[in-house]
Amino acid sequence: MFALFVLALLPAVSGAAVDEDDLLPVDEAFALVASAPQRDRIELTWTIAKGYYLYRHRMNAQPTDAAFKATALQLPAGEKHTDEFFGEVETYRDRVDAILIGTVAVDAERVTLKVKYQGCADLGVCYPPQTRTVTIPLPKAPQGSDGGLAALGRRLGPGGGAPLAGVSTDANEPLPLPPEQAFGFEAIASDGNTLLLRFTPARGYYLYRDRTQLELIQPRNEPNKTPAIALERPRWPRGVSHRDEHFGDVVVYFDRIDVPLPLRRTRPGAETVTLSAIFQGCQNEGICYPPMTRTVRVTVPAGRVDANAALAGAAADPASQASNGGTARQNPGRVATAVAPAGSDIGAEADSAQADPAAQAEDSRIASALAGSNRWWTLLGFFGAGLLLAFTPCVLPMIPILSGLIAGQGTRIGTRRALVLSLVYIVANALVFTVAGVVAGLVGANLQVAFQTPWVIVAFSLLFLALALSSFGLYELQLPAVMRARLGSISDKQRGGSLPGVAAMGALSALIVGPCVAPPLAAAVLYIGQTHDPVLGGAALFLLAMGMGVPLLAFGAAAGRGMPTSGPWMTAAQRVFGFVFLALAVWMLSRILPAPVSLGLYGLLALAAAAWAFSAAGPDNRRIRVLARFAGMVLTLLGAAELLGALGGGRDPLQPLAGILRGGDEMRELPFRKIKSSQDLDREISAAQAQGKPVLFDFYADWCVSCKEMEKYTFTEPSVHTALADFVLLKADVTANDDVDQALMRRFGIIGPPATLYFYDGLERRELRLIGFEKAPGFVTRARRAAGENR
Structure with a gap:
């Protein structure tokens, strides 16, 4: 639903770049025509204008009354396309023909359908979802017609009318059973890491393997909570291969089957889950039932935690988490979708898909x-x-x-x-x-x-x-x-x-x-x-x-x-380490003191060390005297430079005069916006989302050594400024480490700074998350991935 909301907003967002006069009215871009060549067959045709396309998964048609009972809309395969919002999808261009098969009442003269579809223009604008209500006149029913039940069974049967192998037919075929009697479904927990699903088709009925979809339903009062249990792919037993006129090569089952369904767990304790199963089957030489939905509650005992699944659950947004089903998308209030693998070998068990290491952050x-x-x-x-x-x-x-x-x-x-x-x-x-x-x-x-x-x-x-x-x-x-x-x-x-x-x-x-x-x-x-x-x-x-x-x-x-x-060497060594301890004390205080003050303290310490070096250069050993005086002179110059740099607003003890030598030209800094709380962050991300801009979000603290490395060596590089030119830059200063700071870090699982997160379209690009320090070249590559993959 979120993706649909974004698509609906796209015309407004893109208005600055696309003139509305350049866009066709939706009914000209996607011209819909419906007809009924047979009483039990409705044909829908979209003529698509050049430069426009329709989404396959956004197309649907349903009767509005009980006079026509239809199966799912049958669509041809589309063109594979990676969509910015829907991911891997199929699209149509030029023309697409769809078929709706069903049973119609003998006295019905017309059928009314509610048709839904959605498409986009290549200019970068997507139309909102469209709904059309169309009424199609039906051919007259011949005398003695059975309303299309037998024809439907023949049409969906193997070989376009021959009975399915292993099942006999009778001229006196009984009336179709209610769905609950025709197809039984049960689910139990065989152990803490596996559910056992039992499908029981009645005699003379068969079940499609690849028309089955399994989902765990997340409680609606916990929409953002990472689920304790998610689904792997079901392990289907070997079935019967069948060439279907409408579904292509399919696998069907005539008898009862038990299907193990592995679970991925992020917590080991016992859980009660709600499983939704959507499946479809037919009567041999009879009707095909519309997709059926059964919902069962199962108590799963304590089980073994799958660490990889737990880590993936932490890395992903719970609202967008999907299992290895491949084609299903997340629905509000549902998690862990698993879909029977279409196109796999008959009876082959689907292996669990492993996360691509390249798509994971380093941690x-x-x-x-x-x-x-x-x-x-x-x-x-x-x-x-x-x-x-x-x-x-x-x-x-x-x-x-x-x-x-x-x-x-x-x-x-x-x-x-x-x-x-x-x-x-x-x-x-x-x-x-x-x-x-x-x-x-x-x-x-x-x-x-x-x-x-x-x-x-x-x-x-x-x-x-x-x-x-x-x-x-x-x-x-x-x-x-x-x-x-x-x-x-x-x-x-x-x-x-x-x-x-x-x-x-x-x-x-x-x-x-x-x-x-x-x-x-x-x-x-x-x-x-x-x-x-x-x-x-x-x-x-x-x-x-x-x-x-x-x-x-x-x-x-x-x-x-x-x-x-x-002897004197031991005494001198202890004095040197005394100054080292003083330098460490200043280094610790620099975490809470202003940078110029810290620089001034380093300067005073260097001058004190110089004074001791001159006093320690006794007359006993000429070589030691020369070395001590040389050290004293170096420390004097260093101390004077650091004091002068501190008075000029310098910040870096290793480059105390950098600001003065640049003639007051300040080091170029990135234009970060400071935020404090999760509410601040959400507001800024929403604003960036409306502008279509990516977001860089940086965690910083004054006491964080690597944070200061990032600011000194990475964020000052011109190449970094160029790479981040189109980003909204946000920074959270967690120096205080108060309750608000801790809540913000807990939200993203950050144990401390530095951490750099990238967002696009309101969601974090978790695979690009940076923990710790990174030099400018690697950081530029990471930023370009965050920006370039979203344009």
Whole structure:
């Protein structure tokens, strides 16, 4: 119905491009003529003007009174066409002839039909659905006529009048049975993942396989809820091949058949479903019944969750979700349509169609792989993905943290000790990372995002400040003597209970330092949320985190081997890491401070480090003195540049003078419209839909490192601006992470920024969803797909 509404609006939307004088009146574009060469046969002919076409699936004809009982309208095959709104359809051009076969009362002199059809012009305008009421005079009935019952049976029988094989005929054929007696239908649940359908034609009757349609009816008070159960294709037994005059090559059944109907489940619990079955059959040498509809309620016991189906259900809009039937479309209040496969081999069981990986977003594709049969290789892939993520800005800040912790061990550090500390830090980090991901999947609350509040960021910055002051020798961080004595007996008298402290720092780093969202993380969370399998999903998250930690282990071991154990070198190393901790504190505060203020703090820190470098250049070693003074000069220049850049409104610590050198010319930014709530988003998407424009919707937060990467390296590229020229650009700033922000992210299953979504015609192009950072060339390709496939 939504597609019809859009088609009806198209003339208004296209009015700026198409003059109404260029369009023919609908009755000239599609001229309809109806006639009755026989009493039981109505012929409808549409003459279609050049440059116009009719939709096959939008054509229908039904009698308006009981004097004429007809079967379905018989139409020839049309021209295959991929329609923007209806998908794969068949269309007619020039002319189309349709036939309506039925039984007519002996005293009937005319038949009145309600004919429906819809078509479009090649200019890009579609006419609203048309309804015409036509009255057709009938030929006079011959004396003794049976009203067409026998003729209809002969016409739809095999060989144009010969009885169907295996069924005898009698001159004294009984009157046709009521439909409920002629064709029995039952449905039961054979297990939690299969329904068993039983069709029972009465003796002398047969059922068409390919005229059967099965649907699950969704409760109307839950139209947008993802259904717990969807239908696969039915597994039909072998039938009898028959060449039908009107339906072509068909398969029919004369006896009772049992048809297994596999189910795809997104939730494992017991469910009660409503199944609608539409089917059609005939009496041998008698009438053919109009399509019959039977509705049954079936209680399905608890069953096995199909992870691929669960993931597909999360990725798709419930209102548009259809099963593997292929030709059926979604109806309001109905879900999971399954249609008997037309044109398949006789008796062949239809395999479940698998989603095309190319039509899935990266997170969905990875999640599907995790749910597939090669899950052990997929888990290994998560470890490899972690290795790649280790060199992103989400993980790099952990290197100086770990190095500083190792440097703080003083004279007792060595390679073995450094490896132990690094492993404790990494495992604690991975465990908390895993727990946070599992909670996000099961509960829908991202603990990492929850910790990105100003008070938490300030507190963690103060912790770095405390570590820095300790490194400067103002005081020594250690536990009380009694606790140190007890911990010493356990940890070989290790100073200050360092292993628990390093583990705590690793846990906090997982929650606070690197709240980045990448496709593997989003995929694991999506898998857990839809399958409720925290074991496999948690294992994937743990291996992902351990992969990210391997380079940290290498850096830790290198720091332990290269770290001096005593003397002035050890003191100098601790002072250097003191400045590193201060830089980390400023980096944390930059998430909540204005960019120029953060740049100014970096400048002050660089000048302070320069002052220390000049003071540390003692007279003892000429080489060290020259190196320290050179470092001091570089830091002085850097600090001065950053302070000057901050005063000029600069934002980037790596390019502090960029704004000044451009002569005040601001970096070109994309014209995003800020939205806050789902209501704001729906309003903007509706407006874009009315204009026929695609929509790009970006999730952003000030504390999101990858978001700032996108803004700095991707959104500033001229090629990106060109690719997005025709888009409506929307941005949701979820820095506050309040209830409204969380509701908006939950609506799309987003566990945190950055995430970029594309919409067209009011629906998300889920296969184009971007999670995490992407460089400009790949982003341009993605944007062009979103725009080019919809024109």
